[in-house]
Amino acid sequence: LYRKAAPTTLPTFLLIGPSGAGKTAFLTLAERKAVAQTHTSTAPLTIQALLPDGHTPSSSHYRSPGDPAYERSRRFLLVDTPGHGKLRHFATSRLANPSNVRGIVFVVDAASVAEEPGLNETAAYLHDVLLALQKRYTGAKTSKGPKEIPVLIAANKMDLFTALPPNLVKLQLEKAISEVRKSKAKGLKDSGVAIGAEDDGLDEEREWLGEGGEGSFEFGQMEEAGTGVVVKGGNVVGGNGVHVGDWFEWIADLL
Ligand code: GTP
Ligand code: MG
Numbered sequence: 001l002y003r004k005a006a007p008t009t010l011p012t013f014l015l016i017g018p019s020g021a022g023k024t025a026f027l028t029l030a031e032r033k034a035v036a037q038t039h040t041s042t043a044p045l046t047i048q049a050l051l052p053d054g055h056t057p058s059s060s061h062y063r064s065p066g067d068p069a070y071e072r073s074r075r076f077l078l079v080d081t082p083g084h085g086k087l088r089h090f091a092t093s094r095l096a097n098p099s100n101v102r103g104i105v106f107v108v109d110a111a112s113v114a115e116e117p118g119l120n121e122t123a124a125y126l127h128d129v130l131l132a133l134q135k136r137y138t139g140a141k142t143s144k145g146p147k148e149i150p151v152l153i154a155a156n157k158m159d160l161f162t163a164l165p166p167n168l169v170k171l172q173l174e175k176a177i178s179e180v181r182k183s184k185a186k187g188l189k190d191s192g193v194a195i196g197a198e199d200d201g202l203d204e205e206r207e208w209l210g211e212g213g214e215g216s217f218e219f220g221q222m223e224e225a226g227t228g229v230v231v232k233g234g235n236v237v238g239g240n241g242v243h244v245g246d247w248f249e250w251i252a253d254l255l
Contacts, residue, residue, distance in 0.1 A: 010048065011255060012077040012100040016091045016129055017107035018122050019083035022156040025236040026107060027080045029244065035237050041082040044090045049078050055248045057255035073255055076102070088125070095132045102254045103150050104129065105247065110155040110163035110233065113172050123176030126153070127184075130177075131209045134225040148226035152250045155231055159238035166233040170219065173231075178216040181209050 015023040024038040030049040051057060057073040064070060077100075081091035094101070106126055112118030133149055140146045155169040164172065188207060205212070210221030219229035232246040 009100050010075055010077045011102040012079060013251060013254075014091070014094055014098075014101055014104045015078060015080045015107060016095075016104055016125075017083055017154075018109070018112075018118075018125055019085075020112075021083060021107040021109045021122075022154075022236050023080050023083065023107045026105075026154070026156070026244065026247075027078050029236055029242065030078055035242070040084065041080060042084075042087060043082065044094075045080040047078050047080075049076055050074050051076065051252055051255060052248055054245070055252040058253050059255060076251065076255060083125075092128075092132065095129065095136075098136070098149060101149055103152060103251065104133075105152045105154050105251075107154045107156050108169060108173075109157050110166075110169050111157050111160045113169055113176075114162060114164050119172055119176050120180070123173055124180050126173060127177050127180045127209060130222060130225075130227065130229075131207070133227045134209060134222070135206065137226045146226070148228070150228040150230075150254070151222075152247060153229065153231040154244075154247050155233045157235055157237075158233045158243065159235040159240065163233075166231045169233075170231040174216065174218050177209070181217055 015027060017023055019040055024041050024045075025035055027045065027047060028034075028036050028038065031047045033052070051074040057070070060067075060070045060073045063073075079094065081094065082088070095104075106129060108122055108126075109118065113122050130151070133151070136146060137148075153169070153173070155164070155166045157163050158165075185208060210217050211224075219231075222229050230250065232250060234244045234247055236242060236244060
């Protein structure tokens, strides 16, 4: 019998985040091991990348480098998406159908989240990405639920003296997402009253990110929606050299 070769479905990682955060710079680095000049992206871009030396895919911990299975497990796809507000449908459509997506790298400019308007812009986008993941998880038809998709918040541009350290990036974003959540709920309520919708209560629940109640949002609340969120600092371009090892380590753990 004639048998076709198995389709190559490499583990895929999506690069998402606001414009100017450094997604394409990271993609370029992962592809060519060198950073090149980037321009704001207007279309998505997929490349095949190889986990750099010094990182071991979690599935290959008991294999040695050079073993074909080891080498195969180092391969993955990186998908860059445009961050401009009018071009985010590329990212959201991938989120709506995330086959083969092993994880999401949400790239953040750690200097721009120190203040407005960068903080709110970043938080609003991250809120929407997390809500999409939450809806996918809680809306799953099967009892097993869909595969979990973890999120790495890559706090980029640590070389800048205005960059916040990763723990503060985390706190700033949690605080700002709490605000986004609150104002979104209020908007829904107001529009529900306006059209007299009867199921607005249900809608509000579906659109609420994380735990209900008056408390503030914390990334830990996403665990219940199958989404672990971690923040790790790095810099793709840099004065004292490139530092993206923690991000590749996060990817390695998922390979
Ligand atoms: P969009 O395509 O518009 O969504 O943006 P992007 O996230 O792809 O940003 P891009 O990779 O094009 O980077 C934007 C700018 O930030 C470029 O000028 C990069 O050189 C710069 N940049 C990226 N990473 C770093 C970093 O770690 N440190 C510093 N100082 N600059 C960086
Ligand atoms: Mg880009």
